[in-house]
Amino acid sequence: MQSARPDEVQERVRTSPTGKVFVRLAGAVDAERAVAPAVAVFDREGPVAIDAPEAIGATAGEVIDLSSHVAMPPLVNAHAHLDLTGIDPIPFDGTFANWAGEVRARRATEPEGIAAAVREGVRRSVAGGTGFIGDIAGGLGIAALEALRDSAPAAGLQGVSYVEVFGIGKASSRGVEFLKGLQAQVAHERGGIRLGVSPHAPYSCDDTVYAAAAELELPIATHLAETLDEDRFVRDGSGPFADLLKSVGAWTPALTGWGRGPVERIQPLLQGRGAALVHLNYLNEAGLQMLVREISAARPSVPVYCPRASDFFRHPAPGHAPHRYRELLAAGVPVALGTDSALVMGSAPTLSVLDEMRFLWKRDRTDPMTLVAMATVHGARALGVHASAVRLPCRSARGAAAVICASVRGDRSTSGTLQCLLESSEPTQWLWRPVRS
Ligand SMILES: [Zn+2]
Incomplete structure (x- = not known):
């Protein structure tokens, strides 16, 4: 031997x-x-x-x-922001809107800078055993999508690049127009990376933008029920996200809230499309029941939990329940894992859901086989990857x-x-x- x-x-x-x-x-x-x-x-x-x-x-x-x-099979990272790799750490002051503003100020905006960040994200992903990725191509990000398509094949990485779209209030029609023109701009697949779409979040996208994204019949992902400020804005239109929309000139008097929680507002717009619903840090009972009822659909939504990102942003807030991923799993909902951006893990050498598995094992003693399922077959459902690609021996052309x-x-x-x-x-x-x- x-x-x-x-x-x-x-x-x-x-x-x-x-x-x-x-x-x-x-x-x-x-x-x-x-x-x-x-x-x-x-x-x-x-x-x-x-x-x-x-x-x-x-x-x-x-x-x-x-x-x-x-x-192990290659791992599935169902939620990443590769174009935010390599930015110096940004301390979190307790208000997500402030942190996100700082990210916007520091992120690469030129194609060369974006491509360099994506390449470094690919390198860290593959170093961590990632075979499949659901990457958010930030800010109407065709550059990030093409950069991933350029670098993925040689790294052995496949997956979906979700082009991010914003559009609420005065900016709503611009978001819808962008979505209508998207498929004419870029190919459905190149380099093993399929085109997807990501309405950013309930506080940055109107229902019309979500509906236009759903109509494209592409893989779809959105941030959802991430913060209490989001919950507040969706319910009554107030709080830091209303202030943010006013500061960028997007706010209109019609933004008075939807009178219900984020999952209750968004799930009906995306249901049955295998949508990746990312974060769900604040999932109320009504929202949880909607996700449980959806599992009988041919393509139910897939919650994506990013444990270390949740921890970085100090969720749950005092007085709120821990993340409900175990309740969802026990009810048969296929919760997947994501890393979110490298910004929440400092200068870690890898960008991998194995590190999320290790985090949950250490904190919650989650059943190891459940963690393996979250990091492989559940993530595969979110990305539309066949389960055999993430089951040993993973024998296929790729x-x-x-x-x-x-x-x-x-x-x-x-x-x-x-x-x-x-x-x-x-x-x-x-x-x-x-x-x-
Ligand atoms: Zn994200």
């Missing part, structure tokens, strides 16, 4: 006389099951099987020892398997191996990835 680094396996397979390589692993896990130990079999097309040693049988051919490593390095000294049981993976802080390495030129 030979030793090798995970990232050497692909080359070993290529040069193997038999074209077949067996890799001994500490374990393997996907949303359906975990096995420990495990053996992975590769041929020149990619992973053939990953299973318990007795299920694989005799290992005739080259055998590589990676028995301190756990194999299949890939990520390997997570985790020390498994001591308890080598299945649960012990999974726990080690979540308690480790080691980054991922790719065992196989579908790099395209």
Whole structure:
């Protein structure tokens, strides 16, 4: 048996006389099951099987020892802002509108600067085992969309670029016009990245903008029920977001609120379209029940929880319930994970939902298999990616398997191996990835 680094396996397979390589692993896990130990079999097309040693049988051919490593499918980051990578940290003063204003002032606005930020975001994503991403291309962001399409294939990344749109009050018709012209401006898919659309948030988009976005039949994402200020604005039109709209000249006297909460206002406009509903930090009972009722639809909405971002912005506010992701999951709602922007995690070397899984394990002791499902098959639903792409062995024309390095000294049981993976802080390495030129 030979030793090798995970990232050497692909080359070993290529040069193997038999074209077949067996890799001994500490374990393997996907949303359906975990096995420990495990053996992975590769041929020149990619992973053939990953299973318990007795299920694989005799290992005739080259055998590589990676028995301190756990194999996982490539991860799905259902909500990122790659174009905000590389900005110096912006302290949070307690008011989201102030923080967002500072981001607007500092973000790249020229195509070269945007492309550099996206490239760095892609690099950090792939370094963290991300195979699929739902990226928000900020501020009517065709530049960010094209930058992702340029850099994703060589990195082995696929997914959706949601072009962000704003339009409320006086700016509403401009948002609708932008959406109407969007599909004439950009291709539906290039470089493995599909076109999506993202009405920014309930305090920055009118119902007409949400409806126009839904009509496009593209992948769709929106920030929703993120802050108490948003909840206040949606209910009665008051508060910091009304002040913000007045300061930018978008406010009109008609913005007196909708008399209900953000989910109750927006879910009916997007239901049945597999919409990514991002954050849901303040989800009331009526909103929760709407999401539960929607799971019988062919394409229900997918809540996307960004745990470290929630924590960075100090949610929940005192006196409010913790995030309700576990209640949603228990009711059968497929909650996915997102990182949000790199701004909420400082200079972390990776941009990965594995770090979100580790955060939730540490804070909530969330069931490890549930965390794996959130980071793979649930995220895949939000992005419209077939589940087989994120289930081992991930065999497909574009299949890939990520390997997570985790020390498994001591308890080598299945649960012990999974726990080690979540308690480790080691980054991922790719065992196989579908790099395209
Ligand atoms: Zn976001």
